[in-house]
Amino acid sequence: MAVRALVTGASRGIGAAVAETLAAAGHPVVLNYRSNDEAAAAVKARIEAAGGTAELARFDVANAEETGRAIEQLLQGEPIGILVNNAGVAADAPFPTLKRDAWERVTRTSLDGFYNVTQPLVMPMVRRRWGRIISLSSVAGLVGNRGQVNYSAAKAGLGGATKALAQELAKRNVTVNAVAPGLIETDMMAKAPVEQILPMIPMRRLGQAQEVADLVAFLASDKAAYITGQVIGINGGLA
Numbered sequence: 303m304a305v306r307a308l309v310t311g312a313s314r315g316i317g318a319a320v321a322e323t324l325a326a327a328g329h330p331v332v333l334n335y336r337s338n339d340e341a342a343a344a345v346k347a348r349i350e351a352a353g354g355t356a357e358l359a360r361f362d363v364a365n366a367e368e369t370g371r372a373i374e375q376l377l378q379g380e381p382i383g384i385l386v387n388n389a390g391v392a393a394d395a396p397f398p399t400l401k402r403d404a405w406e407r408v409t410r411t412s413l414d415g416f417y418n419v420t421q422p423l424v425m426p427m428v429r430r431r432w433g434r435i436i437s438l439s440s441v442a443g444l445v446g447n448r449g450q451v452n453y454s455a456a457k458a459g460l461g462g463a464t465k466a467l468a469q470e471l472a473k474r475n476v477t478v479n480a481v482a483p484g485l486i487e488t489d490m491m492a493k494a495p496v497e498q499i500l501p502m503i504p505m506r507r508l509g510q511a512q513e514v515a516d517l518v519a520f521l522a523s524d525k526a527a528y529i530t531g532q533v534i535g536i537n538g539g540l541a
């Protein structure tokens with residue numbers, strides 16, 4: 303079934319791979335991003351070159367008013383049946399030195415972003431008795447990670463929101479799941495000390511954005527109709 307999909311943070315990394323994979327499966331895709339027009343346009347061009355359909359929607363998911371206006375506009379078009387809450391940022395520091403700004407930037411993007419984008423899209427899905435809501439949590443949200451108290455809190459919060467919302471929407475055929483990647487080779491990992499990290503990963507390699515995208519696309523498909531309320535790890539055995 304071809305359903306219009308919204309992917310937040312789709313200009314790079316995992317979000318771009320998810321958008322391209324959903325488009326290849328036949329879904330028209332809305333590519334949200336915050337600032338990088340050029341990168342977002344490149345993702346749109348790749349999707350179109352492969353025969354898919356994509357449109358750009360630039361807004362900051364952490365900003366309630368901006369997101370509200372953007373979603374209202376999107377709702378004027380074809381219904382959105384698949385939502386991938388992927389936009390996320392990290393701002394790492396040991397907790398004693400963690401500034402309030404870093405705490406708020408991370409929690410506002412992941413958690414407020416979940417509310418700002420998901421809340422106005424839920425009732426239209428409920429009315430149509432079909433929907434898929436998939437959010438990007440993290441291994442840090444499952445087991446914690448030193449230097450990432452803010453990020454771990456935000457990602458664990460997404461897991462809780464996913465489980466609760468899944469219970470509210472299950473009867474309406476709207477599934478709500480999260481994926482919790484380990485270490486995936488994207489810009490977010492660019493500054494990470496990969497050589498020190500690899501020995502901790504049982505598979506001894508980073509994951510690829512495409513591997514996460516394939517899991518998200520499966521959860522978005524009809525084949526995953528009986529999976530809801532789950533936080534699914536994809537981490538090479540890390541947790």
Ligand SMILES: NC(=O)c1ccc[n+]([C@@H]2O[C@H](COP(=O)([O-])OP(=O)(O)OC[C@H]3O[C@@H](n4cnc5c(N)ncnc54)[C@H](OP(=O)(O)O)[C@@H]3O)[C@@H](O)[C@H]2O)c1
Pocket residue numbers: 310311312313314315316317334335336337338339341361362363364387388389390391411438439440441482483484485486487488489490491
């Ligand atoms: N990479 C990993 O190892 C890993 C592991 C576990 C979980 N995750 C999670 O997976 C998701 C994607 O990660 P990634 O590694 O692909 O990240 P990334 O390469 O840093 O890309 C982040 C994307 O999110 C967008 N974005 C950031 N803040 C936004 C906001 N406030 N509003 C709208 N868009 C925003 C960026 O847009 P602009 O480019 O326009 O700023 C960009 O498209 C994140 O939620 C991340 O926490 C990643």
